[in-house]
Amino acid sequence: MFSVVQSADAECVxxxxxxxxxxxxxxxxxxxxxxEGSNRHFAFGVQQMIELSELLANRALDIVEPRQ
Structure with a gap:
């Protein structure tokens, strides 16, 4: 159903x-x-994993070779 265009560079991705x-x-x-309760704690746990992933993606974006 979905795919990433082969020509997309690392910065774009x-x-x-x-x-x-x-x-x-x-x-x-x-x-x-x-x-409320355990469902709320579960959702915030998943949110924290998303935030950590976002930090990693942003760091990778900082170190990737910029487009010319």
């Missing part, structure tokens, strides 16, 4: 990954605040 993770983080945050 990482930028899109970072934006996707930021969106997922925002959506899960909104959801978590509407939950």
């Amino acid at each position: 990482l930028a899109n990954l970072s934006e996707t993770l930021a969106s997922a983080n925002a959506m899960l945050s909104d959801l978590a605040f509407n939950l």
